[in-house]
Amino acid sequence: MRRVILIAVPYLWLLALFLVPFVIVLKISLSDAAISIPPYTPTLDLSAGWQGIRDFLAALDFENFVWLTQDDLYWKAYLSSLWIALASTAMTLLAGYPIAYGMARAPEEWRPTLMMLVILPFWTSFLIRVYSWMGILSQEGVLNQFLLWLGVIDRPLMILNTNTAVYIGIVYTYLPFMILPIYAALDRMDNSLIEAAEDLGCSRLTAFWLVTVPLSKNGIIAGCFLVFIPALGEFVIPSLLGGSRTLMIGKVLWEEFFSNRDWPVASAVAVVLLLILVVPIVLFQRNQERQQEAEK
Amino acid sequence: MQTSSFEPWNDPDARPLIRFRNVTKRFGSFTAIDNLSLDIYEREFFALLGPSGCGKTTMMRMLAGFEDPTEGRIELAGQDIAGIPPNRRAVNMMFQSYALFPHLSVWDNIAFGLRRDRKPKEEVAARVEEMLRLTRLENFAHRKPHQISGGQRQRVALARSLAKAPKLLLLDEPMGALDAKLRQQTQFELMDIQEKTGTTFVIVTHDQEEAMTVASRIAVMDEGRLIQVATPDRIYEEPESVYVADFIGEVNLFEGRVTPEGEGRFRVDWAEGQPPLVAASARSFAPGQACFLAIRPEKVAISAERPADADNAVQGRIHDIAYLGNLSIYHVQLPSGQIVKAQTSNTRRIARRSFTWEDTVWLSWTATAGVLLAD
Numbered sequence: 250m251r252r253v254i255l256i257a258v259p260y261l262w263l264l265a266l267f268l269v270p271f272v273i274v275l276k277i278s279l280s281d282a283a284i285s286i287p288p289y290t291p292t293l294d295l296s297a298g299w300q301g302i303r304d305f306l307a308a309l310d311f312e313n314f315v316w317l318t319q320d321d322l323y324w325k326a327y328l329s330s331l332w333i334a335l336a337s338t339a340m341t342l343l344a345g346y347p348i349a350y351g352m353a354r355a356p357e358e359w360r361p362t363l364m365m366l367v368i369l370p371f372w373t374s375f376l377i378r379v380y381s382w383m384g385i386l387s388q389e390g391v392l393n394q395f396l397l398w399l400g401v402i403d404r405p406l407m408i409l410n411t412n413t414a415v416y417i418g419i420v421y422t423y424l425p426f427m428i429l430p431i432y433a434a435l436d437r438m439d440n441s442l443i444e445a446a447e448d449l450g451c452s453r454l455t456a457f458w459l460v461t462v463p464l465s466k467n468g469i470i471a472g473c474f475l476v477f478i479p480a481l482g483e484f485v486i487p488s489l490l491g492g493s494r495t496l497m498i499g500k501v502l503w504e505e506f507f508s509n510r511d512w513p514v515a516s517a518v519a520v521v522l523l524l525i526l527v528v529p530i531v532l533f534q535r536n537q538e539r540q541q542e543a544e545k
Numbered sequence: 546m547q548t549s550s551f552e553p554w555n556d557p558d559a560r561p562l563i564r565f566r567n568v569t570k571r572f573g574s575f576t577a578i579d580n581l582s583l584d585i586y587e588r589e590f591f592a593l594l595g596p597s598g599c600g601k602t603t604m605m606r607m608l609a610g611f612e613d614p615t616e617g618r619i620e621l622a623g624q625d626i627a628g629i630p631p632n633r634r635a636v637n638m639m640f641q642s643y644a645l646f647p648h649l650s651v652w653d654n655i656a657f658g659l660r661r662d663r664k665p666k667e668e669v670a671a672r673v674e675e676m677l678r679l680t681r682l683e684n685f686a687h688r689k690p691h692q693i694s695g696g697q698r699q700r701v702a703l704a705r706s707l708a709k710a711p712k713l714l715l716l717d718e719p720m721g722a723l724d725a726k727l728r729q730q731t732q733f734e735l736m737d738i739q740e741k742t743g744t745t746f747v748i749v750t751h752d753q754e755e756a757m758t759v760a761s762r763i764a765v766m767d768e769g770r771l772i773q774v775a776t777p778d779r780i781y782e783e784p785e786s787v788y789v790a791d792f793i794g795e796v797n798l799f800e801g802r803v804t805p806e807g808e809g810r811f812r813v814d815w816a817e818g819q820p821p822l823v824a825a826s827a828r829s830f831a832p833g834q835a836c837f838l839a840i841r842p843e844k845v846a847i848s849a850e851r852p853a854d855a856d857n858a859v860q861g862r863i864h865d866i867a868y869l870g871n872l873s874i875y876h877v878q879l880p881s882g883q884i885v886k887a888q889t890s891n892t893r894r895i896a897r898r899s900f901t902w903e904d905t906v907w908l909s910w911t912a913t914a915g916v917l918l919a920d
Contacts, residue, residue, distance in 0.1 A: 448609060466648075
C-alpha cells in the first residue's frame, strides 16, 4: 500500500501538471478560432450528453496543422530556431568547457568560490539580467561607449536588436547549465589518468584529447542538452534583444497567442514544438541512464 | 629468483642504469629528498622502503619525469634526464591507483602506449597479445576496467606499463589495493615477469615483507635520506642502525654501555644487578660507548632451566603469548620491566605447550645472534 502511494504521488503530479495541460493544448490546437470567450470553438457541452460529446469530437480537425505547412513563416521559424539553438549551444560549449576545466584544475580551496561565482547570476531575476544586457549592448550602451572611448570604433556598433545580441543573451543565460555538468565530470576525474597518459607517450595536448575529453563526454552531452532544449523554445531573449528580423518559434507562438488571439494556431505551434523537443529529451534521458549504468 | 652471482653492486666495473647524484628535492620549505646518492643496476628488482612521507614516492616521480630535482642530477643509462618530459623517457610507471582508462577496453588500455609510438597495426596487436598472455588476461581483453576484479586490474596496469618494453619500470605500491592472499601470489608473479622480461624494476612500498620477498636490494628511507641500502638478508641480519633494525621485522633492543673484551667480543652492561650480555661484532666500539644490542625474537630460545652453555641468559615471567598458529611469540617481562619477545615454532600440538602465562622462564641466545649498534 505504501509503495502504491509513493508511486502515485509523482504520477499524479505528472498527470495534473503535464498531461492534463498537454491534452488541453492539444484539444485547442484541433479547434477553430472564434470571436468569443474562450476564443475558440467547439467547447465541450456535457449537458447535451452523449450527443454533445459526439458533436464536439466531430468539430475537431487538423486544419491548424495543415495551415502551419502552408504559411512559410512557421517552418522558417522552426528552422531558424533550430539553427540559433544549435549555434548558441556550440558557442556555449566553447565558452563553458575552458571555464569548467579551469575550475576543476583550480586549487581545492578556490573551487567553492568559483562555483559560487557561476551560480551567483541565478540570485537575480532572469528578466532583469536580460534587460541589463539591453543597457550594455544598445547604441548608447556601456559597450559602445567603452569601445568609442578606446578609439577602436568611430561609430557605435549596431548590436542590440540583431541576432548577435540573441546569441550573446543565450550564451550568457545558459552558460552555467553548460559549466556545471562538465565541471562535475572533470572534477571526478583522477589526475593520475593524465599522468599515466603522459607516461605512455602522450604530450599534454594528446592526453587532453585522448583522456580528458572522452571522460568528460557525458558532461558535455548533458550540458549541450540542458542548453539546447530551453534555447529552442526561447522567447524572452529574442523578443527583448533580437530585432524584427530575428525569427524564433517562441516569439511566433507568443504573437499568435497574444497579438493575433489565434489560440488554436498558437496551440498547434506549441504541439509541434513539443514533438520536436521530444527527440533531444529522449536522447538526453538515454545519455543519463547510460551514465548511471557506467557508474555502477 | 635471483641467482647468487647476480650482484652488480659489488662489481666495480658494472655501470649503473640509474644514478642519483646528490639529489635534493624541495617543495617550498619542505625537503622531500635530502642530498641523496644512489646507484641502481640493470635487471635489478630494487625496492624503496620506508614509512609514508619518507620521500620514496618523490624519488619515483622524479624517475618518471613528473618532478624535477631541485639540486643534483639523475642519470639514466649515463644521460642526465632532467627536463626530459615523461612522454620522452624510456621509463614507464605502474600507478598505485592503476590509472586504467575507464573508457577503453583492457586491450585498448594495453595498446595505448604502443599506438602513441605510431607502430604498425600488426605490431601493436602482436605485442598486446603477448602482454595479455604474460599476465594471463586473454579472456578479458574486451572487458572495460570496471568489469574486472581488482587483481585483474592490477595485471592490466602491469601489462600496460610493460607493453612499451621500458628500460625501467616503476611500480608505486603495486599491491596496495590487493588482499593479503592475492598479494602474496602476485608478488611471485611479479618476480616471474621481471625475470622473463629482464626489465629493471623499481618498486615503492611501505610493506617490508613485500620488499623482502621481491627485491634484489632494498633501500630503507627516512625523512628524505637513505638509511641503508643492501640485500634483504643483510638488511634483516646486519642492520646498520637501530632505525633499520626496528623498521624491518620484530626486534628486541637492550640499551647499555659496551666494554671491548678483544677478538671482536664485547660486554654490554645493560641493567643494575644483571649479568652483562655478550655480543660479537666486527665493528669497533670505544669503551663505555652507549649502544643497543638488537636481537630478533626467533633467535631467542626459551627454556625452564638456565641452559648451561648459553652466552647470554636472562630470567623473566611470561606476560603474554601471541599464538599465530605456526608460531607462538612469548612476551617475557624481565625484572627491570622490559618486555622481551621470544619466538618458537609450534612443532607440537598446542595442548602440549610447555609454558603458560605467569611461568618463570629463561631466555637465552648466543653471542653472535645479536647485532651491536651504536646509539
